[in-house]
Amino acid sequence: MTREQLDEAIQLREEGRARQDLVILEQARTRLLELSAADPDNAEITYQLAVNHDNMGLEQDAIRYYLRSFEQGLSGPDLERGLMGLGSTYRAMGEYDKAIEILRRGAREFPANRAIQTFLAMALYNTQNYKEAMEIVLTNLLETTSDEKLQYFKRGLLYYTQHLDESWE
Structure with a gap:
């Protein structure tokens, strides 16, 4: 995996989110899954998968990826956004106590x-x-x-x- 490949996948995800376009989000998801297969312990890739799944309305998968990225040592601004993303996802799903904890x-x-x-x-x-x-x-x-x-x-x-x-x- 190169940094350039990850940046391209992130840019694609952002475009899909901004346009609310599931086709573009699915393309980003595919690229991120490929990057994750090549580097399965990379917290940043796992986090980007969480965000992508959240953007697609696939909350259960998003939760799994958020939690895994935390276990992998996600830090800095990605951790900040990840905690907010996971907390808001739990809240939206009615899992209020988990949301409050996160x-x-x-x-x-x-x-x-x-x-x-x-x-x-x-x-x-x-x-x-x-x-x-x-x-x-x-x-x-x-x-x-x-x-x-x-x-x-x-x-x-x-x-x-x-x-x-x-x-x-």
């Missing part, structure tokens, strides 16, 4: 990734952990917004993210 790991290892935090908030919502979900969403909103009205009330609103159940009475 997304919490992602939030711990990549605390600046607000997409992971948002998927975590949704999974928490799905398990009726409304308070924690709201805390995450409100904190992310207040830390990223430039809306001047929200900025004016930011200090008070940030206080309430941790005290949602309190009132003045």
Whole structure:
């Protein structure tokens, strides 16, 4: 396998995803499977197979590839995206506890990734952990917004993210 071959397969996968074209995604899948057969312990190839299967709506296969890529030592930005991908896939499939476990790991290892935090908030919502979900969403909103009205009330609103159940009475 050459780096060029993997980059070409990734580019093909990205094109298929952008166009929502299953024919292109299947071509990328075929290339990635060939690369994986030649280098079965390559975490990056395995991760790309996970993403490709996710893009194709083949969630069960995607899960298997995500988990295998983690076992193979996936790291860096690919691990970050892989944790988000696996967590969101588990959530979409209704496996909320697994989603929360993976997304919490992602939030711990990549605390600046607000997409992971948002998927975590949704999974928490799905398990009726409304308070924690709201805390995450409100904190992310207040830390990223430039809306001047929200900025004016930011200090008070940030206080309430941790005290949602309190009132003045």
